[in-house]
Amino acid sequence: MITADHSTEDKEAPLREDIRFLGRLLGDTLRQQEGNDAFDTVEHIRQLAIRFHRHDDLAARDQLEALLAALPNDHTTQVARAFSYFSHLANIAEDQHHLRRARAHALAGAKPREGSLEMAIARAQEAGIDAHGFSDFFAQAKVSPVLTAHPTEVQRKSILDCQWEIARLLDARDRNELTPDEMQEDEEAIRRAVLTLWQTRMLRRVKLSVADEIANALTFYDTTFLRELPQLYNRLEDHLALIVPHWTKDELKPFLHPGSWIGGDRDGNPFVTADVLLAAVRAQSRKALSHQLEQLHRLGAELSLTASLVDISDALKALVARSPDHSPHRDDEPYRRAIAGMYARLAATAQQLDELEAPRHPVGTAEPYANAAEFAADLDVLHGSLINHKSTLLARGRLRHLRRSIAIFGFHLAPLDLRQNSEVHARTVAELLAIACPGTDYLALDEAARIKLLLDELATPRPLTAPSVTYSTETQSELAIFHTAGQIHQRYGRASIENVIISKASSVSDMLEVAVLLKEAGLLRPLDHALDVNIVPLFETISDLENAAEVMDQLLSLPLYKQLLDSRGSWQEIMLGYSDSNKDGGFLTSGWALYRSEIALTAIFARHGVRLRLFHGRGGSVGRGGGPSYQAILAQPQGAVQGQIRITEQGEVIASKYANPELGHRNLEILAAATLEATLLPRVFDNPPPEFLAAMETLSxxxxxxxxxxxxxxxxxxQYFWESTVIAEIASLNIGSRPASRKHSTAIEDLRAIPWVFSWAQCRLMLPGWFGFGTAVAKWKATRGEVGMQLLCRMNREWGFFRTLLSNMDMVLAKSDIAIAERYSELVSDEALRRAIFPRLKAERQAAIDALLEITQTNELLDSNPPLKRSIRNRFPYIDPLNHLQVELLRRFRAGTTDEKVQRGIHLSINGIAAGLRNSG
Structure with a gap:
């Protein structure tokens, strides 16, 4: 399994060599484990797929179809695994190459790269931002990538561990000059890891649970967040002290940290209950405390300072006096004795909070910490004593990392958002009102009457619920969630749950309904005008985005709500839905509606004196708002990024960004750098003239x-969609913890956005990432001629929003394949329907390509992005066979084949195609 040679720049040679090397090892493993016939079959399929793709060879297509049709069910899983694993190995090689190039860049002493904090700070300084300006930014900044579950792609930890081992060994080959013996040992170790990968089950045998999704997300804290985030802060603080004149802040407050939806997102997921919510928070807390216990133990081993050689502070003496460590062996080691006492307290905390046994038995009993701030205060005592007694260098080691870690992660690890559909909130409040106030038909009221009734309810501390009343199952479930959230606040602190998100928000009453439910749980206190969480509307459809500013204007005009916001620092978060707006109105209109909504919201919030924090509900694919994060943040309208931003991360994108710690560090830094630049330098990146806005309106x-x-x-x-894509199998094969649709229907309106976009990616049509653009540009050109096209070219050159839109579409179209998509269309049982729809899709795709190339003034897709173009070219020989195999397996499954191997092959192909495309969900 060796890729074809491609002439390219020398700097790409190591990447090609790594791909060849890993492909050879996988091929050897396949031959050794499954036999020569299996290897030959895989190679034959690959060669036919290449001929079919590159030369539109009809004879190759016929041979490929015949070969796959004759393939026994037992062999289909072998083929699917072979090509799927190659996609994963290619990902490892590409990630390693990105790191290789970054190191080469640094070693050459080149200028900071775009997307680095060094570059962002330098640009801000050039624009006149001084120490005061930077201080103000970091004092109020908030940047949060929020991990969300993906119903179609969650890799097993065993697979991730194998992949990480291969990446580690490749990295060692790259960084170190190995002797021949060492090189042979390294290759054998990689072969061993590839063999383990081949012999490890890729798929889960049982339906994916929310607990599985929680556990999967927590692995990225081990690999990246717990390790790299403290280091990122430390480097940033050192750089600011070095480069910014008059910089006086020694330490920045935590502003960059991950969040999570996993275990709190109930929208369309009946398996997220109050018990699951508590289990999710507990699992996160266990991860945080386990890390802190381990780091504290190691710190004690390192700080072996003796009182006979160093002085210590009075505060440290007090810590030592309280320590249960009375060993004569450590009688002269004050830091170790103090840390032993702290470890005992932290161990007691872990036991009390989470029934977590410390990995090492503490030296004695101690009172648990009341909260993370108490533990942080003890760490500060260590820090202060070291700083004031000629040991600053020691304070900058593991202690600095641990102090930063507790500041970021506390005892809760990450804030967990709650999310539910507005319709559920409305039904719950309606039931409470009907029982508490007989004769009240809340759902029959118009919006004005609903608002009045809800405001009256919020003005009184009297609860609506009564313990003697039995409520419906749905209402009981919703009340339990909010009451559990209140208990979690008391146990883990308010940072453990900060946001309640309302899906399908479209009105002021949607917001006030949640306020009423929060009041029932004690999370909103009317007498104190205090709110303990953020109430966050999620505007998703095109019409909701268009009306968002009007809704928020009305809401912010309510004195009661404004008082509640004051208790939250006058910040109001708004979530924007990229996925559902795309499904509702298409790629171009979704992007434009989001942009316009941000402009309108920014103006409304400025008028009300309320600060706006936008939460971008982006998926991995372009059809769900995906694409490079740096460019996406800089392409926001002026004033939309006010130092704070939250962005969802999910699916295969989480693994591609955060499975490797160095890449994870880089991606976290990109988010922070882009937020800094978009806040302090907004006019540099987004300042469109009126004719640009008018053109977008027409195109949209x-x-x-x-x-x-x-x-x-x-x-x-x-029907065409359900039969020509893998959506039916996603819905029926127990892939993921939640249903594919919000309701029991096949209607596109009810379908969740993830499987909608993911299914189009699997069949390589990628419809949500481009459909409608070709028609729009053709109409524009027909009415405005060459002058109009010159304007679009200028928009691409000068407007970040439009350029990012086209760049993302360029990537999607390059990853699509109309010939393969046609094979999927043949799965449609109604031939007339197929002939009516597929030619439309084919023509519109070509129109989109033609329009894109004319506007960007390029000859081929991805001409402006050679590295990605090469990557896709290298990948297609291994993705395409999975598509062809998937078509054959879908035929068998839909014809009634009950063989479990066929179902497993479909799931394997789904996994492999997603891995090969990297941003399909």
């Missing part, structure tokens, strides 16, 4: 019409 209207005409107005399109 045409694209929206084309998209809605196809997806919602074409008879039979729903």
């Amino acid at each position: 209207a045409s694209a929206f019409s084309a998209y809605r005409s196809l997806v919602y107005d074409t008879p039979g399109f729903e």
Whole structure:
């Protein structure tokens, strides 16, 4: 399994060599484990797929179909595993190459790279930002990547561990000059890891649970967040002290930290209950405390300072006096004795909070810490004593890392968001009101009457609920969630749950309903005008985005709500839905509606004197708002990034960004750097003239019409979608913890956005990432001619938003394959329906490509991104066979084959295609 040679720059040679090397090891493993016939079959399939892809060879297509049709079910899983694992190995090689290039850049003493904090700070300094300006930014900054579960892609930890071992060994080969013996040992170790990978089950045998998703997400704290975030802060503080004149702050407050939805996101997921919520917070807390216990133990081993050689502070003497460590062996080692006492307290804390046994038995009993701040205060005592007694260098080691870690992660690890659909909140409040106030039909009221009733309820501390009343199952479940959130606050602190998100928010009453439910749980205190969590509307559809500013204007005009916001520092978070707005109105209109909504919201918030924090609900794919994070943040309208931003991260994107600690560090830094630049230098990146805005308005209207005409107005399109993609199998094969649809229907309106976009990616059509653009540009050109096209070219050169939009579409179109998509269309049982729809898709895709190339003034897709172009070219020979195999397996499964190997092959192919495309979900 060796990729073809491609002439390219010398700097890409190590990447090609790594891909060849890993492909050879996988091929050897396949031959050794499954035999020569299996190896030959895989190679034959690969060669035919290459001919079919590169030369549109109809004879190759016929041979490929015949070969796959004759393939026994037992062999289909071998083929699927072979190509899936190659995609994963190629990912490892590419990630390693990115790190290799970054090191080469640093070793050459080159200028800081775009997306680095060094570059962002330098740009800000050039624009006149001084120490005061930087201090203000970091004092109020908040940057949070929020991990969310993905119903179609969660790798087992065993697989991730194998992949990490291969990456580690490749990195060792790259960094160190190995002797021949060492090189042979390293290759054998990689072979061993590849063999382990081959012999490890890729898929879970049982339905994925929320607990599985929680456990999977926590692995990225081990690899990246707990390790790299403290280091990022330390480097940033050192750089600011070195480069910014008059910088006086020794330590920055935590502003960059991950969040999570996993275990708190109930929208469409009946398996997230109050018990699951508590289990999720407890699992996170265990991870944080386990890390801190281990680091504290290691710190004690390192700080062997003797009182006969160093002085200590009075505060440290007090810590030593309280320590239960009375060993004569440590009688003259004050730091170790103090740390032993701290370890005993931390161990007691872990036992009390989470029933977690410390990995090492403490030296004695001690009172648990009341909260993370108490533990941090003890660490500060160690720090202060070292600083004041000629041991600053020691304070900058593990202690600095641990102090930063507790400041970021506390005892709770990460804030867990709650999310539920507005319709559920409305039904819950309606039931409470109907029982508490007989004759009240809340759902029958108009919006004005609902608002009045809810405001009256919020003005009184009287609860609506009564312990003697039995409520419906749904209402009991919702109340239990909020009451459990209150208990979690008391146990783990308010940082453990900070946000309650309302899906499908469209009105002021949607917000006030949640306020009423929070009041029932004691999380909103009317007499104190205090709110303990953020109430966050999620505007998702095109119409909701268009109305968002009006809704928020009305809400912020309510004195009661404004008082509640004052208790939250006058910050209001708004979540914007990229996924559902795309499914509702198409790629171009979704992007434009989001941009316009941000402009309108920024103006409304400025008028009300309230600070805006935007939470971008982006997925991995472009159809769900994906694409490079740096460019996406800089492409926001002026004033939309006010030092604070939250962004969802999910699916295969989490693994690609955070499974490798160095890449994770780089991706976290990118988020911080982009937020700094977008806040302090907004006009550099987004300052469109009126003619740009008018052009986008026209293009959006045409694209929206084309998209809605196809997806919602074409008879039979729903059937075409369900039969020409893998959506039915995603829904039926127990892939993921939540249903594919919010309701028991096949309607596209009810379908969750993730499987909608993911299914189009699997069949390589990628429809949500481009459909409608070709028609829109064709209409524009027909009415405005070459002058109009010159304007679009200028927009691409001068407007970050438009350029990012086209760049993302460029990537999607390059990863699509119309010939493969046609093979999926043949799965549609109604031939007339297939002939009516597929030619439309094919023509629109070509129109999009033609329009894109003309506007960007390039000859081929991805001409402006050679590294990605090479990456895709290298990957197609291994992704394409999985698509062809998936088509064959879908035929068998839908024909009634009950063989479990066929179902497993479909799931394997789904996993492999997603891994190969890297941002498909």
